[in-house]
Amino acid sequence: MEILPPIDPTGREHADERLNPALAILRRVFGYPFFRGDQEKVIAWVMAGGDALVLMPTGGGKSLCFQIPALLRPGLAVVVSPLIALIRDQVAALRQLGIAAAGLHSQLAPGEAGEVMRQVDEGMLNLLYVSPERLLSSHTLEWLVRKPLALLAIDEAHCVSQWGHDFRADYLGLGILKERFPGVPRLALTATADPPTRMEILKRLELDQAQVFIGGFDRPNIRYRITIKKHPHDQLLAFLRTEHPGDAGIVYRLSRNSVDETAAWLAKRGIRALPYHAGMSGELRQRHQDRFLNEEGLVMVATIAFGMGIDKPDVRFVAHLDLPKSIEAYYQETGRAGRDGLPAQTFMTYGMDDVVMLRRFIVNSPASEEFKRIEHHKLESLLGLCESVTCRRGVLLRHLGENMETSCGNCDTCLEPVPTWDGTEEARLALSCIYRTGQRFGVNHLVDVLRGEENERVKSFGHQQLQLFGMGRQRSVASWRSVFRQLVARGLAHVDVVGFGGLGLAEACRPVLRGEQQVLFRQDPEEEKPRREGRKRRERPVFQLSRSDEPLLTALKATRTYLAREQQVPPYVIFSDSTLQEMIDLRPRTLAQLEEVYGVGSRKLERYGEIFLGVLRSGKAYSP
Ligand code: ADP
Ligand code: ZN
Numbered sequence: 001m002e003i004l005p006p007i008d009p010t011g012r013e014h015a016d017e018r019l020n021p022a023l024a025i026l027r028r029v030f031g032y033p034f035f036r037g038d039q040e041k042v043i044a045w046v047m048a049g050g051d052a053l054v055l056m057p058t059g060g061g062k063s064l065c066f067q068i069p070a071l072l073r074p075g076l077a078v079v080v081s082p083l084i085a086l087i088r089d090q091v092a093a094l095r096q097l098g099i100a101a102a103g104l105h106s107q108l109a110p111g112e113a114g115e116v117m118r119q120v121d122e123g124m125l126n127l128l129y130v131s132p133e134r135l136l137s138s139h140t141l142e143w144l145v146r147k148p149l150a151l152l153a154i155d156e157a158h159c160v161s162q163w164g165h166d167f168r169a170d171y172l173g174l175g176i177l178k179e180r181f182p183g184v185p186r187l188a189l190t191a192t193a194d195p196p197t198r199m200e201i202l203k204r205l206e207l208d209q210a211q212v213f214i215g216g217f218d219r220p221n222i223r224y225r226i227t228i229k230k231h232p233h234d235q236l237l238a239f240l241r242t243e244h245p246g247d248a249g250i251v252y253r254l255s256r257n258s259v260d261e262t263a264a265w266l267a268k269r270g271i272r273a274l275p276y277h278a279g280m281s282g283e284l285r286q287r288h289q290d291r292f293l294n295e296e297g298l299v300m301v302a303t304i305a306f307g308m309g310i311d312k313p314d315v316r317f318v319a320h321l322d323l324p325k326s327i328e329a330y331y332q333e334t335g336r337a338g339r340d341g342l343p344a345q346t347f348m349t350y351g352m353d354d355v356v357m358l359r360r361f362i363v364n365s366p367a368s369e370e371f372k373r374i375e376h377h378k379l380e381s382l383l384g385l386c387e388s389v390t391c392r393r394g395v396l397l398r399h400l401g402e403n404m405e406t407s408c409g410n411c412d413t414c415l416e417p418v419p420t421w422d423g424t425e426e427a428r429l430a431l432s433c434i435y436r437t438g439q440r441f442g443v444n445h446l447v448d449v450l451r452g453e454e455n456e457r458v459k460s461f462g463h464q465q466l467q468l469f470g471m472g473r474q475r476s477v478a479s480w481r482s483v484f485r486q487l488v489a490r491g492l493a494h495v496d497v498v499g500f501g502g503l504g505l506a507e508a509c510r511p512v513l514r515g516e517q518q519v520l521f522r523q524d525p526e527e528e529k530p531r532r533e534g535r536k537r538r539e540r541p542v543f544q545l546s547r548s549d550e551p552l553l554t555a556l557k558a559t560r561t562y563l564a565r566e567q568q569v570p571p572y573v574i575f576s577d578s579t580l581q582e583m584i585d586l587r588p589r590t591l592a593q594l595e596e597v598y599g600v601g602s603r604k605l606e607r608y609g610e611i612f613l614g615v616l617r618s619g620k621a622y623s624p
Contacts, residue, residue: 027601046073059339102128116128154174158201179206188205222346222410225348250337252333258321277302315336486521554621556612575600582597
């Protein structure tokens, strides 16, 4: 398979492309006009033979950093990737571009692996994707050391971190690549990398000479929203119906049971939802994943077992009905939305019960004390994000080591500033209540005492005789629960998870108890505000169409789906949503005009150009 098409179908050539072969490939093969972020610098560094660690947010374009040098440097580029789904997707996308790529992993049909190896032996491939265990088998290593290699790329490099959420034991062995392939440039790439993870990647992969490229972590097209958990299913449904009808998205839940429950609940209400978790048979899981990738507009309800391999660019929302494990996990999971750069949203509901449950998980896990301490700390940072009264993006980015100067204008706290109230007195009262009742009761009991409920339980402990009994009568139960939740979130009180989830005082509460520190609380919305008519629609729709263009979009999508089915690849591998939008905006009428469209490279122009021009001309879906 040739890399570049022999003739330029438009007959034009740019002077800067002649000087910069990487740019020429970007334009002619990938169909994109310019490099993004650090791409050009990384490519130049690798072309010169250097090692690199590349940190870029999801959707930032990490793959091009090794794919372009793979085409320009002599020899085979070997790409280590942790998941077969990921390998399949990338190989399919590269082949669509006319690039000779193949994958080696455990799920190839008999004979396929042999065929791939023969292609490598004959020097017919530019890129070979392998799973880490496959690469590290002595057989494969011995075979590859005798080949001229263009480079070694280690994708999802954070999988090497034992403390991270995607740890893969096989990744630990990748350090030996340095010794086995001397002189071959190595690149590690990831979207998660808080500073400790960064250090761990460099150390474990033996990248001591590597240049580190840190792209900004911001994902400006993602809108963040976190809300108090009341009736999570209803809240989710309202979100889906008003803001994401017909969109593809992911709903994360903590347990397998709740995944099944939520998927069934949604399906009953007419949402096309499928479950995905590790308790299902591998075959069924695979089928659901394939449907999510290949059909438009499916909602996947899943545990975190789902996602890392998901390169699907048009995921329009990611919802969490339970708390994720940490800010890093939240960033990573929400990062699966809007890879295509078009507007996307996140939605999370959280409540006190989640906090208690996660703390229990940590305490009861067999991990070391040090590990648990770190996990507790991560949970606290996450609560800080949930309770923040300032820009969520600011909190998120600061946690990832980046500073943001202004508020983002695209998160819930920016869009609808959170009302706060001075709760200094209430905080003191609540903390005293924890103290006077002996630091062993849960929120329900504490609220009863404050509100002066003379029930059996209260009386059995004699708490109706406390001086503060009933002193909080004028506040609602919900309001007091919110106070306790926020005290915990700010580290002023803590949850005892060994016993029954009772609350205790934290060291930091002293100045508050003494009345030396003011406490501002978030005002929780009393009820989910019914959204006003005018706000029902997405503020920035993904497709900006006039009504008369809708049939054309439908025809373009149907054509893309038809071509995808024929080749058994996901529709977005044919053309992305952004490409379809540009076709509608620019209405190209000739091949030369079509080539100007974002995401149309020469190979796709050759294969699909006439077909799509036909659709644009007639307004009708392609039918052969
Ligand atoms: P990630 O960093 O998440 O691995 P990808 O490499 O999958 O991101 O790229 C995300 C999307 O952005 C892909 O559809 C890719 O083709 C596109 N892309 C990458 N680089 C550019 C660029 N310079 N211009 C336009 N689109 C790009
Ligand atoms: Zn904001």
